[in-house]
Amino acid sequence: MRTRTSAPGAPGTEETDALPGTRERIVRAASLLMQRQGYDGTGIKQISQEAGATLGSVYHFFPGGKQELAVAAVHRGDEEFSAILRELLDAEPDPAKAVVAVTLDLAEGLRASDWRDGCPVTATALGTSGRLPDIQRAASTAFARWQEIVETRLRASGMPGDEAAELAVMVICTLEGAELAAQVSRDERPLLIAGRQLARLIGPARTDRSARTD
Amino acid sequence: MRTRTSAPGAPGTEETDALPGTRERIVRAASLLMQRQGYDGTGIKQISQEAGATLGSVYHFFPGGKQELAVAAVHRGDEEFSAILRELLDAEPDPAKAVVAVTLDLAEGLRASDWRDGCPVTATALGTSGRLPDIQRAASTAFARWQEIVETRLRASGMPGDEAAELAVMVICTLEGAELAAQVSRDERPLLIAGRQLARLIGPARTDRSARTD
DNA sequence: GTCTATAGGATGATAGAC
DNA sequence: GTCTATCATCCTATAGAC
Numbered sequence: 001m002r003t004r005t006s007a008p009g010a011p012g013t014e015e016t017d018a019l020p021g022t023r024e025r026i027v028r029a030a031s032l033l034m035q036r037q038g039y040d041g042t043g044i045k046q047i048s049q050e051a052g053a054t055l056g057s058v059y060h061f062f063p064g065g066k067q068e069l070a071v072a073a074v075h076r077g078d079e080e081f082s083a084i085l086r087e088l089l090d091a092e093p094d095p096a097k098a099v100v101a102v103t104l105d106l107a108e109g110l111r112a113s114d115w116r117d118g119c120p121v122t123a124t125a126l127g128t129s130g131r132l133p134d135i136q137r138a139a140s141t142a143f144a145r146w147q148e149i150v151e152t153r154l155r156a157s158g159m160p161g162d163e164a165a166e167l168a169v170m171v172i173c174t175l176e177g178a179e180l181a182a183q184v185s186r187d188e189r190p191l192l193i194a195g196r197q198l199a200r201l202i203g204p205a206r207t208d209r210s211a212r213t214d
Numbered sequence: 215m216r217t218r219t220s221a222p223g224a225p226g227t228e229e230t231d232a233l234p235g236t237r238e239r240i241v242r243a244a245s246l247l248m249q250r251q252g253y254d255g256t257g258i259k260q261i262s263q264e265a266g267a268t269l270g271s272v273y274h275f276f277p278g279g280k281q282e283l284a285v286a287a288v289h290r291g292d293e294e295f296s297a298i299l300r301e302l303l304d305a306e307p308d309p310a311k312a313v314v315a316v317t318l319d320l321a322e323g324l325r326a327s328d329w330r331d332g333c334p335v336t337a338t339a340l341g342t343s344g345r346l347p348d349i350q351r352a353a354s355t356a357f358a359r360w361q362e363i364v365e366t367r368l369r370a371s372g373m374p375g376d377e378a379a380e381l382a383v384m385v386i387c388t389l390e391g392a393e394l395a396a397q398v399s400r401d402e403r404p405l406l407i408a409g410r411q412l413a414r415l416i417g418p419a420r421t422d423r424s425a426r427t428d
Numbered sequence: 429g430t431c432t433a434t435a436g437g438a439t440g441a442t443a444g445a446c
Numbered sequence: 447g448t449c450t451a452t453c454a455t456c457c458t459a460t461a462g463a464c
Binding site: 236267268269270271274275 | 447448449450
């Protein structure tokens, strides 16, 4: 889980694993540090050091400065969690169990990082959403994409469209809040409870009473 | 809603309304500003200006500096939302409808503040939880107290203890995540959906099949 | 593209008069 | 308790050599 590989060095597109270029290392460092410390708590100097780049390189790739870098970091977090969501939701035929699997993965990620790595966009977006609209929009887009992934999965298992849309919003909100509560209380129980209760809401797979995928 | 009054000038205890002393004004300003901008995004100078106090007064009342001030701000946020929770949960006999009322109040608060005032502890705690244990503990305590308030309310309406405890955690997590999603997306829909789905989980009042308050 | 140096300003915190 | 002045440090961002 949580590992993805791809051909390295694909020019022009996003790299994902080996031999990351300077720009890629900067985005990764920014995403990780802002995830842990938030926008204002993370300095560009710290990002450049963690990325093994110089300050000049950071401003070369991101002339828009810290704001542009934060938007790129949020987009990166968006894509990371989107990939995890799709992977875990597709691996389990029962959608309720699939959502439980996501909560377990989030709990594992939190525990393994000593409760440091929570949602990759929340810390960056919160506290800046009133001031920096670009970051707020990027975070809003991320939430919408995650909801859409869940909604698609629920519809694929036979749930009516309107019900799937509403439940998808509920799933993302609860995952978000439970991860936050788990991180702050340094206890995975909120995520485990969220998984069980969300599974209750989603209910058993309905492949029996509806084969139509809508 | 959301207004509470009490006798002013009660010495030694916390003031709540009129004639707030310097220390009180400082805590209020710190709580509001950190709620909106987070810990690192809020300067002590800004707090002192907003509070109408001098920098010397801030350090007089909070010799521990910004950290001590942040802990006080989180405690204040804890008490504020605890009061709102108790008030709204007690005003409605059906616990499911009571939770919906809370979501409506949160949505109203967000909209009225142009999506600036979200959870009074999340922004302060997030981004500092790994680095400043005092703040993390204060936030953890706040979450636990809110859960306890909801749990007590659910038990009072006839729900078995273990079920009430788990559902209370779920309610707080979902409220937290939905408020976050609503704030970031500048849309109250996540809170409305969360209210409906939480109401489904809580179910109808069970005063019919159990008069025992446990 | 990479690096160093630095400008210009803001920050948390302290000292000490009143 | 309140206020002002100030220190030392850190920050974002830029300039310009290589």
